[in-house]
Amino acid sequence: MSRLEVKKTYKLYINGAFPRSESGRIYEVTDAKGNFIANPALASRKDLRDAVVAARAAQIGWAKATAYNRGQILYRIAEMLEGRADQIANEISATSGVTPKKAHEQLISAIDRWVWYAGWSDKLAAAFGSTNPVAGPYYNFTIPEAQGVIAVAPKDEFLAFIDSIAPVITSGNSVIALVPGASAVPAMTFAEVLATSDLPHGVINILTGSHDELAPWAASHMDIDGMDISGIDKKKRAALKEAGAENLKRIHNFDDAQSPNRIYAFMEAKTVWHPIGV
């Protein structure tokens, strides 16, 4: 008798838990030949709202963690991802149609990204901060700080998804990733990596579904402080920037896959005046 395969139910990743979409909707992902692969959840704006609440609550503690500790946790994500490498590489290959070799390379790059950004976490103040010369008996420092809750909308590719979230959380932001299309499948397997990486619940939240549906709500949401729209169609970017203007949301898109500028883009500068002893 042949065994009935146990299929995974793809859900969302919000506040460290795996809920179904509040809307109950799903969409179908197939391989290049049209064979069925999975039914990821199609997130609704209510899911987005829940994710913002979770991300906001988590961000305060995450930013307070020492930079060294954040670096350790980012490195831990790389360790866990290494253990799931084959599974995720297979999913990348099946859903995006790239060769298994290319998929594996993509996965290795993803792991290396986490290690690379892990090294950055305790160097940000040195790299982006400064001591400023002022005309008075004061030390004057500028220190970069995490901005808050950031939404990211990467293009439909696993590596682009990692490229968008890793730099954002390195500095102490929490993130809501809007993952479109077929890359939802490896992204949700990656969520299982996060769940076992000592990352505080709510720092990374993953919503799978449609950019067209979710991005405008994220752009206008008053409790989201910044947004990475690198994966959004060029023609649709202006409307999102306009919607984000109400709360002065920083909306960026990036050309570099990996760069410290992707970290700094979602930080803000705090300047401190400190009297010099008389």
Next chain:
Amino acid sequence: MSFYGIVDGSEGSLKNFLSQLPGVDQVGAEARAAMLATRSIKTTSKRWAIDTAISMVDLTTLEGADTTGKVRALCTKAVRPDPTDLTIPSVGAVCVYNDMVLIARTHLDSIGGKHVPVAAVSTAFPSGRASMEVKIQDTQDAIDAGAAEIDMVIDRGAFLSGKFGLVFDEIVKIREVCGDRAHLKVIFETGELVTYDNVRKASYLAMLAGADFIKTSTGKVAPAATPPVVLVMLEAVRDFYAMTNRRIGVKPAGGIRNTKDAIKQLVLVNETAGPEWLTPEFFRIGASALLNDLLMQRMKMDDGYYASPNYVTID
């Protein structure tokens, strides 16, 4: 003495009356409350519900760390929940500890909030563990300072050990102190009463003794105002109205933190007691964090995008 011709206030008559009350169908009450919680309230109905809920909020601060500054800030918010939007109604009342009543009353009067009453938690709130003289003095103090509503706690220890007469007498005496100067709300602390049957018994006990309002909890004990408990209390005020033609109010307090919870409560009121209870005169919600969520939901309905807690005051 006779109370509504139903009991004479003696231990025996109370026991007789309370023991013949039908038991609460626990599974039924929980299922009914859960079913009503699934009602979807949208658009204009939601807008109405949010404004109604705001007007029913007893804006509360009951912390050991309360300062006069915090109480004044709370009063300002009570009169005008969002200073940028004058179409928002004032809340139902400000609820504070006894020693803050005078500060709250004076400040409310000075900022054009004469219409907002001050409620005081008296009778050795929240435990109720003090002698009767102290409880009476406590209540008198609050009324003299300008409290128009008294939230008293019952002696749960006495109630649970079956001394209904004792609990009844306490409520009657505090009722006498209140006279016609203050409304009396009786707090059961349903989280400590354990069963729905006890909640029903306590409701009738308080209503017969002269309560104007019955209130679920102090906010210091969880679980507090769960929907099935509120359902049982609403059934009690409905049936009491049928018996005596006197309408008693209900005040859930504790654990109602967001708009959805508040709207669920309004649905319960409408479907259980009836629309006559859907006014601040007969239904109040004891809360502090709830008001901000109501304001944020209102902003979302006006602006079309999700609001942020950064744009409402913290206290």
